[in-house]
Amino acid sequence: QSITGKVFTLLAVKVKKLMGIHPQNITYIIPGNSSVRVVAVDLRGYGESDKPLDSKAYTIPQLVSDIIELISSVCKDKCVLVAHDWGGIIAWRVVYQRPDLIAKYIVLCCPHPKRYLELAKVDQDTLMRQWYVLLFQFSYIPEMIIRADDYLFLKDLFTDSKTGVVNTNRMDDDAISAFIYTFSQENALKCPLYYYKTMRDPNKQRDQPRDQKVQIPTLLMMGVHDSFLTQALGEGNEKFVENIRVKNIDGSHWLQQDCADEVNREMRGFLENQLYVYCSISYFLFYLARRIFVNFNIPLVDNWCV
Numbered sequence: 001q002s003i004t005g006k007v008f009t010l011l012a013v014k015v016k017k018l019m020g021i022h023p024q025n026i027t028y029i030i031p032g033n034s035s036v037r038v039v040a041v042d043l044r045g046y047g048e049s050d051k052p053l054d055s056k057a058y059t060i061p062q063l064v065s066d067i068i069e070l071i072s073s074v075c076k077d078k079c080v081l082v083a084h085d086w087g088g089i090i091a092w093r094v095v096y097q098r099p100d101l102i103a104k105y106i107v108l109c110c111p112h113p114k115r116y117l118e119l120a121k122v123d124q125d126t127l128m129r130q131w132y133v134l135l136f137q138f139s140y141i142p143e144m145i146i147r148a149d150d151y152l153f154l155k156d157l158f159t160d161s162k163t164g165v166v167n168t169n170r171m172d173d174d175a176i177s178a179f180i181y182t183f184s185q186e187n188a189l190k191c192p193l194y195y196y197k198t199m200r201d202p203n204k205q206r207d208q209p210r211d212q213k214v215q216i217p218t219l220l221m222m223g224v225h226d227s228f229l230t231q232a233l234g235e236g237n238e239k240f241v242e243n244i245r246v247k248n249i250d251g252s253h254w255l256q257q258d259c260a261d262e263v264n265r266e267m268r269g270f271l272e273n274q275l276y277v278y279c280s281i282s283y284f285l286f287y288l289a290r291r292i293f294v295n296f297n298i299p300l301v302d303n304w305c306v
Contacts (some may be wrong), residue, residue, distance in 0.1 A: 044066055078100075
C-alpha cells in the first residue's frame with residue numbers, strides 16, 4: 001500500500017473472537033468479544049517496504065515520520081502502539097511527538113532512551129552488550145558474516161543458548177526459514193544495517209526525547225534472559241514516564257515469540273479488554289500476522305506479504 005508517496009508492506013486483520021496460530025509459533029490472543037483491527041507493517045528497509053539506498057533515508061526523524069504518517073493514514077482514532085527493539089526506539093519518539101495519536105503504548109525489550117543513556121554512562125555491562133552496533137558500522141563485512149554458512153548468524157541469533165529463545169519450541173524451522181528468506185532478498189540486509197550506521201549522525205541529537213515525562217499509559221516488558229539488555233534497564237523508567245508498568249518476563253530478547261502466552265496476558269490486562277487498534281512497528285509481527293492468514297486458510301492479497 002502506498003501512503004503519502006511511500007510504499008509499506010501492510011497486513012490488516014479484523015477478528016471478533018480469540019484467535020491464534022500453531023502453538024509451535026507465536027500465539028496472539030486478541031481480547032474476547034472484541035472487534036479488533038490489527039495493522040502490522042514492515043519498517044522502511046524491511047520485507048517489501050521501500051528500500052532507499054541512501055543511508056540518510058534511515059535517520060531516526062525519517063523513521064519516526066514514517067510511523068506518524070502510517071498511523072494518521074490507517075487509523076480513524078487513537079491507536080494502541082506496540083513495538084519491539086528498534087521499533088521501540090522509533091516508537092518512543094512517536095509518543096513524544098504525537099501523543100494525540102496514541103491511546104496506550106506497549107513496548108518490548110526497549111527501555112526509555114534516556115534511561116539507556118543514563119545507565120550506559122556508568123555501567124560497562126550495559127554498554128558492552130551492544131557490541132554488534134560497532135560491528136554494523138563497517139561496510140560489506142557485516143553482510144558477509146550474516147550470509148556465511150547459509151545464514152548461520154541468523155540461525156544462532158534466534159536459537160543459540162546465549163542469544164536465542166528460551167522456549168526452543170517457539171522457534172521452529174519454518175520461522176527460521178522465513179527470516180532467512182526475507183533477509184536473502186536484494187538489499188534486504190544492506191538497508192536494515194543503515195539503521196545502525198545512521199546512529200553516528202550528530203543530527204540525531206536533535207531528535208532526542210524531550211525533557212517532560214511521557215503522559216501516555218505505558219507497558220514495558222523486559223526479558224529476564226535478554227542477552228542484549230541488562231535487567232537494570234527496566235528500572236528507573238518512571239523518571240521519564242508518568243504512568244508506566246514494568247513487567248520482567250522469564251524469556252529472551254525475542255519475548256513476543258519466546259513467551260507469547262505471558263506477553264498476551266500482560267497486554268490483555270493492560271488494555272482492560274477495551275476496543276483498540278493494534279499497530280505493530282516490528283517486522284517480526286508482520287511475519288506472525290501473515291501466519292494467522294496461512295493457518296486459517298484466508299486468501300492472501302498479492303504483493304501484501306513477503
